[in-house]
Amino acid sequence: MPLFGPPNIDALKVRRDIKGLLSALKYRGDPTVRRRAAQALAEVLEGQPPETREKTIPALLVALEEVDSSVFQAVVGALSAVGQPAILPLIGALRAPQERVREGAARALGRLGVNLNEPAYLRLAVDPLIGALRDGAFVVRRAAAWALGNIAPRLDAASRGLPTENLILCLRDAVPEVRQFAAGALGKIGEGRAIRPLVSTLEDESSSVRKTAAEALSVLGWHPTNPREQVLEWIALQNWERLQQMGETPVPQLLRAAKDQDRDVRAGAIRVLGRLGAPQGVEVFLQGLHDVDAEVRRAAAEALEQVGSPQAVEVLLQALRDRDREVRRRVIRALGRTQDARAVPPLLGIIKSHEEDFVQIAMQSLVQIDLNGVLAVIPALGDADPFVQERAAWVLTQIGSAAVLPLIQALQMSPPPINEYAARILGDIGDTRAVYPLINALENPALTGYAAQALGKIGDSRAVLPLLDLLNSNSDAIRQAAALALGNIGDPRAVDALIPLLKSNERATRWEAASALLQMYRSNRLDIIAKRKILAQRDRITEAHADHQSHVDNVRSSDCHRDEVYHLDTGIGLSFPNE
Known part of the structure; x- marks a missing residue:
């Protein structure tokens, strides 16, 4: 246990004890103490003479090596509070061997770009920050791009050209975050020469870069000049409703977006393709059912429900085992849209499970199955479970006229209770093709009552x-x-x-x-x-x-x-x- 406790930051702040607060920055215990010391310094330095503020710079630059991110941010804030005296030391720190110091220096210069109303001093930082755009550490390049986005708008038009050109080059940086910050900076600077490069950036592989580019273009007053550019903008902004209203126009770009790195983009693109009923999207939907993200799998199942592709049956049957309940719910609906008899046994299995959430959906899906599916449902009328019998009867009744001929066959050839249910269902359907078969069934003592009731309903x-x-x-x-x-x-x-x-x-x-x-x-x-x-x-x-x-x-x-x-x-x- 240490002999002395942590520094009393509140007391040091009240006394405006700059030396004591700088010492507190070195406290190795709780990082909260260091963070509060840096925050207190930022407040205390305001209103101090330039020479007093300048004396804090060496200690603050050393403190930029801080590992804790909250302390690091607070130290950057303290350096920006030093104001104009910090500009040259910060420019020098852009060449420091420590990556963390270089990043912090760029960030502090960026803050000064917002708070310092001295363009002549800010202009001194432009070339060094442009050099930092080529730093080997992406965090430094990212910070430099952000800083230039804050400083360049404060300069005259002639001085904004060089930052703009170099930030345009950063739109091709290998790291998405650098490209994103460069796009944001170009929007702030407001130079029209950045428009075409930003339009090209709407096709960037990173959704965050695309979104920032679209927002920057809006700030620059750009409007799409053709449908393709409009599609790219709305995909970048994830404006799925507008894309859906465009009909088939966005399908090629949506197919690409459905394979995006961003799960929200994949899910959104798949949903729109499904709502558009785009058959070209079936392969993408099938892949989406295997996506690691549940929301994408849900979107894929929903899309397959809307498109109703028979080729999806096998994959959908596998997806019935998905761990996400909402995915399974949508898969059950999609199986109905396939109208494939192969879906009947698993759908009946869901009914037999008595799983309340899924039984009604499975019944609705069975209603959509084709003639072969009807033939597969009829044996369920003889299931040992009355719950299954009644729900199979409901399904066949809802199928209606398409079920009449198979039900007539069941009436004539199947044992009880299937033939009894067949008579009842034929009456509920009300199709006159069943009249003579039911009249003949009156001769069967086991069916007379059922057939009579059915004939009355018809x-x-x-x-x-x-x-x-x-x-x-x-x-x-x-x-x-x-x-x-x-x-x-x-x-x-x-x-x-x-x-x-x-x-x-x-x-x-x-x-x-x-x-x-x-x-x-x-x-x-x-x-x-x-x-x-x-x-x-x-x-x-x-x-x-x-x-x-x-x-x-x-x-x-x-x-x-x-x-x-x-x-x-x-x-x-x-x-x-x-x-």
């Missing part, structure tokens, strides 16, 4: 006579299904056959028959005679349900009761429409 009058025959069935459930179907169809021929069912001992049968008659009564398909027949049953239909015999049930059923003791079960209790 509403085709060709089903009326077969359904009327079902009203004579010994099965209450089948009679009820037939009555409901006939009500949906609304054919007048059903009126006379339904009225006797109003007297059935089964309440559910009475209720379905009454509901069917009321439905037809409300429709515009009955003549006055048929309506009067239904009206004559008004009291029976509206009579409240009553169970007149007390008894003990042996078996409870869905209609009302079925037991060994006879009882009288009357009334229906439906409201009759006002005439």
Whole structure:
């Protein structure tokens, strides 16, 4: 433990103890102490006589060797606070053997360019800073470019030419940061001769250089002279919305930008290509699915969803294992757009996973699959998991007419529950091609009820006579299904056959028959005679349900009761429409 603690910077600052603060710059403990000492010096030196400020320069130049970046920045600030007396020492420091000192000297000169209103003294730094643009250390070249961007605008027009020419040369520097700072400096200096070199820089491999060049060109008052330059400017500024509005014009440049070093540029370019529906971008999208950055992979999956390329299936199937959930979500959507049957098994697998985030998306994607995909979905109606059965049924219903023929085949040839689902789905789709196959299915006792309900939903009058025959069935459930179907169809021929069912001992049968008659009564398909027949049953239909015999049930059923003791079960209790 040291004998003495750290210097009290606040006390030294209050006393304006310059010597004490310079000593504190050498404190080897906490770098915060050194940083605060340098910051305090910058404040204390303001208003001091030039000779007092000048005495601090040697110690401050030594302090530029500081490793800690925050202390280094504070020392640069202190040197710039010295003002005009520091210019010549800083110029000399540009040739120091230590890279850190040369960088700090250039930065301090740049700060003086902002704060010192003495162009004659600033002009002295121009040639040395131009020489520093060729320094072997890129941090020195970068600092020199920044410094010239601050100093040259303060000089007369004749003195700005040489810095401008040398900064233009720096636009070809091997290090992107130097090119970026050179572009920014050229924008500040404001010389028109920099415009064409900066336009060329819009194609720089570095996104930060391109962006700075575009901003500098804007400051210089430049406007694109052709569509290509406009595309380059908007890519540099990452103005993706404007690029999208240009249609196909920017596609070649966007294809290049999609391979940029900057992940934001890659993602943005891929998104625009996808939204433009550019088929030339498919290869880029496929590469993007393997990108190290999740945002680029998301953009690639989104683009493939919009383009819908069949050649992407295999890569998309691999991408279903991506560690990023949003990537997987977009890949699932993209698989639907491929309309490829190879996507069906993995999409069904997602449904079987019950993973809430993805099930609905997988279902929507399955809806887009082609005929071969429909054939692959139908077996899922027989899955052991009812959750999967119901969602497969929803998918096939949404597919609609394209699924009708495969569903008819399933109705005729598949075992339960697939054939039962097929009948139900055919009814929900409502395609009249299913009418005769469903009529034939009425002969299958296991399918009669399903087929009757489906025929009712389709509403085709060709089903009326077969359904009327079902009203004579010994099965209450089948009679009820037939009555409901006939009500949906609304054919007048059903009126006379339904009225006797109003007297059935089964309440559910009475209720379905009454509901069917009321439905037809409300429709515009009955003549006055048929309506009067239904009206004559008004009291029976509206009579409240009553169970007149007390008894003990042996078996409870869905209609009302079925037991060994006879009882009288009357009334229906439906409201009759006002005439």
